[in-house]
Amino acid sequence: MMNVLYFAWVRERIGVPKETVETQAETVADLVEELRGREERYAAAFADLSALRVAIDQELSEFDSPLKGAREVAFFPPMTGG
Amino acid sequence: MMNVLYFAWVRERIGVPKETVETQAETVADLVEELRGREERYAAAFADLSALRVAIDQELSEFDSPLKGAREVAFFPPMTGG
Amino acid sequence: MVSISISVQDTAFDAGAMLNDFSNENSQVGAVISFTGLVRDTPDNDLDRMVIEHYPGMTERALQTIADEAAQRWDLAAVLVIHRFGDLHVGEQIMMVATASRHRTAGFEAAEFLMDYLKSRAPFWKKEFTKSGAEWVDAKDADEAALGRWSAD
Amino acid sequence: MVSISISVQDTAFDAGAMLNDFSNENSQVGAVISFTGLVRDTPDNDLDRMVIEHYPGMTERALQTIADEAAQRWDLAAVLVIHRFGDLHVGEQIMMVATASRHRTAGFEAAEFLMDYLKSRAPFWKKEFTKSGAEWVDAKDADEAALGRWSAD
Secondary structure, eight states, X not given: OEEEEEOHHHHHHHSOSEEEEOXXXXXXXXXXHHHHHHOHHHHHHTSOXXXXXXXXXXXXXXXXXXXXXXXXXXXXXXXXXX | OEEEEEOHXXXXXXXXXXXXXXXXXXXXXXXXXXXXXXXXXXXXXXXXXXXXXXXXXXXEEOTTOBOTTOOEEEEEOXXXXX | OOEEEEEEESSOOOHHHHXXXXXXXXXXXXXXXXXXXXXXXXXXXXEEEEEEEEOTTHHHHHHHHHHHHHHHHSOEEEEEEEEEOEEEOTTOEEEEEEEEESSHHHHHHHHHHHHHHHHHHSOEEEEEEETTEEEEOOOOXXXXXXXXXXXXX | OOEEEEEEESSOOOHHHHHXXXXXXXXXXXXXXXXXXXXXXXXXXXXXXXXXXXXXTHHHHHHHHHHHHHHHHSOXXXXXXXXXXXXXXXXXXXXXXXXXXXXXXXXXXXXXXXHHHHHXXXXXXXXXXXXXXXEEOOOOHHHHHHGXXXXXX
């Protein structure tokens, strides 16, 4: 069981800020593949990975990072604070 | 007739903040020579020119700058504002 | 010991009062530098409001990591970071970064470093609401590129 | 048109209030940077007071020249320079420089430029009064050297 969080326009496209996902995905990229296969809104949100960033357990990570032990994965666009 | 101003420790060594000087000096260096010849306190203040700065009519200048037309010359140590 | 203060809040703050407090708490050093980011109107002058979304938990961790890194790289007495989220209007303060240091060069560099990292590494997202609709603000390539100068040394 | 405000004064000022006023007057741009210089105690913690002497007339001209130069080199909306003279005590604000700009990099660079030039080109001299006597503060080679980086570009 893994919490998956979405922020900004990723949240808007997927339609929820957070959900719990049952997954055996080994990497973030694997998880993205699973999500893409679910519904059109996921495919739309994950269409261009270069426009996305990912955090594993609140640390910025890469799409090929392993998910072993992760409790929380978040997807969002590049940050625009400051 | 030229106003000569002194600031910081130059003022303290010479003992006055300002005086009027009758001079035909062509450059700042010439003026310094004349002043040095006056009294010991001037010789002391002008002992090391590398420790001094000069302004002609309120513009930072060099010791070899011409004095032609100048109304006000000021001597002081390197600035320490900020 | 560097004093690090971080606040992520949805309420407005008084940058001037924060600057004065920060200076008073650090009067043993000579240089205080502050950066304040304000909500700027759109080119069409029709910004109704800006909404800032953030990632609670990760935001505070990211800001702490960035401040710790600054404190390690420069000789600082104190670091202050304040960042708002929620609704903001034109002219309001979005965020503030301040450094207190003995020497001004360290303070300036650290403040720029904090800003560069905060822009691209702290999980905040801005959305602008105007007459013509709502748009997420795009990240600027220049902001990502700005990080490059801190990795060489 | 860049708004330039310069004040040379013997009275204390409220840096926070100045920062807020400056931000309010420049809310069409996004980045406000301030530098505040404070009276720092001596290593022996025995500073009774600092006296700042200046060259009335030349001071204002020098600060104006430095601010004009900054306004010419960077894309700024406004520049603020305040510098005190006379008697000051530990923790008091000696001076303040602020810039308002569209982009933070221009604001940071301009603020550093203003400080570098102000330090070595504006006619102020500090004298420290301690238990062991009174001493004029020596100019630092590093301050003069800091000007070098602005002449290359």
